[in-house]
Amino acid sequence: SRPFTLLGGVNVLESEQFAMDVAGVYCEVCARLGIPLVFKASYDKANRSSIHSFRGPGIEEGLRILARIKSEYGVAVISDVHSPTEAAPAAEICDIIQLPAFLARQTDLVAAMAATGAAINIKKPQFLSPAQMTNVVEKFRECGNDRLMLCERGTMFGYDNLVVDMLGFDVMRKSCGNIPLIFDVTHALQCRDPMGAASGGRRSQVAELARAGLAVGLAGLFLEAHPEPDKALCDGPSALPLHRLEDFLTQARAIDEVVKQLPPLAID
Amino acid sequence: SRPFTLLGGVNVLESEQFAMDVAGVYCEVCARLGIPLVFKASYDKANRSSIHSFRGPGIEEGLRILARIKSEYGVAVISDVHSPTEAAPAAEICDIIQLPAFLARQTDLVAAMAATGAAINIKKPQFLSPAQMTNVVEKFRECGNDRLMLCERGTMFGYDNLVVDMLGFDVMRKSCGNIPLIFDVTHALQCRDPMGAASGGRRSQVAELARAGLAVGLAGLFLEAHPEPDKALCDGPSALPLHRLEDFLTQARAIDEVVKQLPPLAID
């Protein structure tokens, strides 16, 4: 059985040097641990709570940076697209393009992404049930693209809070034809101060939540880290401190290995 | 005190004749009851669950139909926009342009809509708390547009279900500087069969839910009706049967009138 793939990187391309440095750490650690890596970074944060928040370098500059990372480190890359016109250029550089959770039902975006032929990471919206994801998956398939993976990132639980329903993975697997399942552990840690203009997080719990998800048996783990989470330009409260990456992945791998060695246990 | 405004119409422009006919009924009934009307119809359903679902006539043809309704009936019109490029043409025809719930945090769309100078109906996403709406409102204000209204349409409550938190209206009013509040009663009735590819609804409860919302004290009611809900091309399960429009609005007006005559009751 195969080890999990890490879709790991940073929330947003804070700068070219920042991205190169962090990508270097990811590549080194993953090589040491034997974990396949796809480096993740956003070039545009298109739905920040506040208009004053940092959005990133934009698609042109962002894809240039991702292309450099890809070529210098020999690593696959993934980024998220936010409008139909972004799909084709992003797919030229990225090995996987990602459908954002809030946009998961926008048909034109789905169609444009599907048409690239790229592999697609579908983020499950916080507002959809696991069973409903089959509709999103079917849209891609109807558009001729079946290189799909589904990524859990938590479900709305009351106001300003998320919960990860561990039973949802298997519901999605069964209703979506054995699709590869990814767990976005850092976004699942988001929570909010009701009146605040930025999301909060619970990064101190990232390791236990990742272990729980991987214990279900998954194809991949999605993770954002930062050298100094308290200074991150976006989502620092849920980011893993980069210097704990190796210890964190060691835990994740230990769970993944033992789960994937277990014989199947079918219960009627 | 002013009576509520009805943002009332149809889910989608099924055809030109369909829209003209339904608009005629709305105009006649509202005139008889003395209820100010803004006729609502979508030209594109951009986020249907299934790619096979009917989407509408598209923006060009749709705006032409809305312009005809506006001119023939002398009624204001509202429609929803789904990308930055749609904002300006929609605002040329529509008196109010609407920000869809799933797109409420897309900064580029907010900026493009704000720039039109049109009045804006902001749909509250099913995944945001009332207190968080101040961030969306602030984005519009920072972009120079303060002709805003906020529209409740239910909040995710477990999987495949919505609930309307009647306490949320006042939270939004207070945190958003006395903004006009609208209640979209028909979308709030949506629910889902977990494995289904179309939303369900509870239209038999539309009158009681509308009365409850109006009893809080609101600026407007948002409503979709259909001559034959079971044959509607979208959201029939939550649509009011058009022939009950007058009875329904009579109830709504009765509650609205009594609430707006009540003296204020401040409780510390």
Add this chain to the structure above:
Amino acid sequence: SRPFTLLGGVNVLESEQFAMDVAGVYCEVCARLGIPLVFKASYDKANRSSIHSFRGPGIEEGLRILARIKSEYGVAVISDVHSPTEAAPAAEICDIIQLPAFLARQTDLVAAMAATGAAINIKKPQFLSPAQMTNVVEKFRECGNDRLMLCERGTMFGYDNLVVDMLGFDVMRKSCGNIPLIFDVTHALQCRDPMGAASGGRRSQVAELARAGLAVGLAGLFLEAHPEPDKALCDGPSALPLHRLEDFLTQARAIDEVVKQLPPLAID
């Protein structure tokens, strides 16, 4: 059509004089407004968060006080019972005995309460769906008691928060054979500071929430008031200040009257 009945009073019998004084105000205001009153007070708060919290005078002394209120003011009374042995003595004094929400599925308590032949107010638990209430109602009926009413007091919505689902009333009405429906507006206002040892509340919103509930069309309203909510021994944060009782009930009555004059509006 009949006006709503007020199940109104205090959270707990803080002292005999306190209860007499508050009951006097209730009786006077309700007589003036023509609202039928059942005076409510608890003799024991059996499930406080903290063991140090005030629990009340106990059943013997408490029932003596309620009997005095009943005889001096000529008003019906209601109180809640917490164990099978309390049912019979409580039913000797009280016109209605109440099944607490957390205990709504304890079969022995249901059987003992049913056996008294008293009218029963069933509090809907925060953790049960409206459709599930038919099981509780059926238990009473199987035990030979059909003098039942069902009381909504909010449903758990995420952690430490409640929401009132206005659609639930009709679900209960239909699934429970047209049972009289009560709305406990003050308990529905409870919320919690996650780490706190006492429940919080949103009493400033009591009037709008009561109006919303009554606009659905209900048999009764349940209310707790206090002369000085900030000094109340239990649940002050959600209590109506007693000096606003008349203004509050005037609003409630206005909605109730208009709703009950509306002709039925059946929608298929």
Add this chain to the structure above:
Amino acid sequence: SRPFTLLGGVNVLESEQFAMDVAGVYCEVCARLGIPLVFKASYDKANRSSIHSFRGPGIEEGLRILARIKSEYGVAVISDVHSPTEAAPAAEICDIIQLPAFLARQTDLVAAMAATGAAINIKKPQFLSPAQMTNVVEKFRECGNDRLMLCERGTMFGYDNLVVDMLGFDVMRKSCGNIPLIFDVTHALQCRDPMGAASGGRRSQVAELARAGLAVGLAGLFLEAHPEPDKALCDGPSALPLHRLEDFLTQARAIDEVVKQLPPLAID
């Protein structure tokens, strides 16, 4: 580090022979796997949805059966108590007595259970947040009993459904002074058909949910099994088929072992 303890057994004492047989299987399997066992069985199901449902043999007969199991198999036993008077007799036989979730805030029951000096398994109610459990724990400690463990069994998520919030374990651990944490995996699988009179379940997912919980790092696992779940007198839909017990526990132990060998990973 210590392996997890299994609080494992049956939902209800269907008969003496049934209990003896199942306990025999548990003892044999746990001995083989080196898993410490406390055998669980209820003598009374005091809160069934329907009054016609099977409740069990009652306290006297039930404790006699548990005493026999304890003596014949040399295994510790646990059962749940439902009123203050049951606490002392139950504690004479049982090594651990359990506070039911719905009754977790009933002060008299807590006090009576605490007074026995027995070890206490506190079931977390479906309606309380993890942070609120500190109040229940404090009640026991104020009553002089600190032999406590806390048992997660799912939190209400919308109507008729439960979710296990894996982040809640650590919230309880930190707010309750490093208290031992148990995960009741079979009750967490309950769900309901809205109009049904018995709880449903998702037993086919029991292994993946148990693995997820144990991956967090827990003191114990709570489990109910049945030789023929479809014929069980209570909660069959969430019961593990008894003949899969060894395979199930082998998976659970594999996760538990790897988690407890991981070095601590503190993240600020």
